[in-house]
Amino acid sequence: xxxxxxxxxxxxxxxxxxxxxxxxxxxxxxxxxxxxxxxxxxxxxxxxxxxxxxxxxxxxxxxxxxxxxxxxxxxxxxxxxxxxxxxxxxxxxxxxxxxxxxxxxxxxxxxxxxxxxxxxxxxxxxxxxxxxxxxxxxxxxxxxxxxxxxxxxxxxxxxxxxxxxxxxxxxxxxxxxxxxxxxxxxxxxxxxxxxxxxxxxxxxxxxxxxxxxxxxxxxxxxxxxxxxxxxxxxxxxxxxxxxxxxxxxxxxxxxxxxxxxxxxxxxxxxxxxxxxxxxxxxxxxxxxxxxxxxxxxxxxxxxxxxxxxxxxxxxxxxxxxxxxxxxxxxxxxxxxxxxxxxxxxxxxxxxxxxxxxxxxxxxxxxxxxxxxxxxxxxxxxxxxxxxxxxxxxxxxxxxxxxxxxxxxxxxxxxxxxxxxxxxxxxxxxxxxxxxxxxxxxxxxxxxxx
Numbered sequence: 001x002x003x004x005x006x007x008x009x010x011x012x013x014x015x016x017x018x019x020x021x022x023x024x025x026x027x028x029x030x031x032x033x034x035x036x037x038x039x040x041x042x043x044x045x046x047x048x049x050x051x052x053x054x055x056x057x058x059x060x061x062x063x064x065x066x067x068x069x070x071x072x073x074x075x076x077x078x079x080x081x082x083x084x085x086x087x088x089x090x091x092x093x094x095x096x097x098x099x100x101x102x103x104x105x106x107x108x109x110x111x112x113x114x115x116x117x118x119x120x121x122x123x124x125x126x127x128x129x130x131x132x133x134x135x136x137x138x139x140x141x142x143x144x145x146x147x148x149x150x151x152x153x154x155x156x157x158x159x160x161x162x163x164x165x166x167x168x169x170x171x172x173x174x175x176x177x178x179x180x181x182x183x184x185x186x187x188x189x190x191x192x193x194x195x196x197x198x199x200x201x202x203x204x205x206x207x208x209x210x211x212x213x214x215x216x217x218x219x220x221x222x223x224x225x226x227x228x229x230x231x232x233x234x235x236x237x238x239x240x241x242x243x244x245x246x247x248x249x250x251x252x253x254x255x256x257x258x259x260x261x262x263x264x265x266x267x268x269x270x271x272x273x274x275x276x277x278x279x280x281x282x283x284x285x286x287x288x289x290x291x292x293x294x295x296x297x298x299x300x301x302x303x304x305x306x307x308x309x310x311x312x313x314x315x316x317x318x319x320x321x322x323x324x325x326x327x328x329x330x331x332x333x334x335x336x337x338x339x340x341x342x343x344x345x346x347x348x349x350x351x352x353x354x355x356x357x358x359x360x361x362x363x364x365x366x367x368x369x370x371x372x373x374x375x376x377x378x379x380x381x382x383x384x385x386x387x388x389x390x391x392x393x394x395x396x397x398x399x400x401x402x403x404x405x406x407x408x409x410x411x412x413x414x415x416x417x418x419x420x421x422x423x424x425x426x427x428x429x430x431x432x433x434x435x436x437x438x439x440x441x442x443x444x445x446x447x448x449x
Contacts, residue, residue: 059154060152060429062150063266070134084218088216088243089207090210091261106200112247113245115193117188117246119241121174122174134170139220141217195214241262270432278295288357298437328394351412379424
């Protein structure tokens with residue numbers, strides 16, 4: 001009995017730092033845990049985890065922060081073309097008590113339209129050539145968008161043949177002479193303003209009715225474009241895009257206007273041609289590509305459904321009777337992939353992968369995300385360290401469940417994240433930010449018992 005107690009007392013805390021595809025010098029490995037300077041460090045290359053790039057079926061980007069329009073040829077991710085669709089909606093405002101209220105669209109009898117102007121705002125998020133002017137045409141949709149639908153990125157919407165307006169922009173279009181951010185205004189036909197005014201008596205106090213009565217618009221790039229621009233949408237503010245109607249009444253010198261926000265139905269239709277890219281073998285029919293086939297690199301891209309997958313099936317090689325104390329995955333961006341013309345991802349979120357390489361869902365069919373204590377409807381956000389281009393992902397709880405055999409794992413997926421008001425993250429599909437990872441490290445503390 002005494003010998004058993006002594007053996008238990010001698011159980012040491014082990015560190016295995018694993019470079020997932022090759023061995024590295026153990027002297028370079030360091031990982032402090034709870035200030036325990038006496039913990040025994042060890043290195044092994046027996047734990048080889050499978051890294052791959054996967055492509056999900058769904059890329060919902062409806063009612064998001066941005067709509068995208070343009071064409072860009074990404075040297076890594078291929079040729080990308082995107083058009084923006086949106087439906088103007090009645091604006092809301094915050095009352096003195098802090099609640100949201102609808103700004104009723106009230107018009108007297110016999111209004112006379114003066115103008116209709118689309119005001120587009122760019123937050124600075126541009127992909128590709130920011131100097132050469134990109135040209136666009138605005139078209140009228142053939143029918144209103146579905147007010148309650150969250151559109152997927154691969155859904156195109158039919159629009160009329162005739163262009164309503166043509167405009168050209170580059171990055172300087174959104175900056176004033178005093179170097180402050182400004183919006184770009186595009187004039188649309190006055191007849192559409194009159195059409196909108198005529199609907200006010202029956203739709204001016206109900207957004208769903210207004211949306212159903214007014215056909216929306218498409219912003220479509222011309223074929224020579226070399227950039228994709230993001231236009232900020234959402235509730236009415238100086239920082240979001242709007243549609244402004246101006247009118248007057250016969251015999252009245254007062255000018256009236258109403259600013260509709262772009263906070264209703266909206267989405268970006270995005271098409272990808274990866275034929276000449278390193279990801280040419282990736283498709284929905286073959287939705288997983290091993291990092292062994294891409295020079296030990298893995299990929300993540302907003303708006304495309306492309307994520308990095310980590311398979312922990314070989315965790316069993318650590319042996320039986322393991323208790324995980326801490327586990328960190330360290331990913332680094334591939335230096336040659338970093339390019340200001342193709343903005344990098346700064347925020348990431350984790351989720352479990354199902355047997356089809358899709359993000360897991362709960363019993364209510366809602367997407368789930370990994371948290372420090374399990375799965376939830378949003379996940380912990382892991383931020384890229386800009387100076388080192390490194391992101392560290394805490395997978396402690398997940399590996400504890402695997403080693404305790406309380407879950408059956410198909411792996412984890414790393415996705416681009418948008419922050420919620422609570423500070424958690426959700427999958428971000430309303431941008432084209434991207435990351436190319438080198439082979440990662442897994443740093444894991446565990447005890448044997």
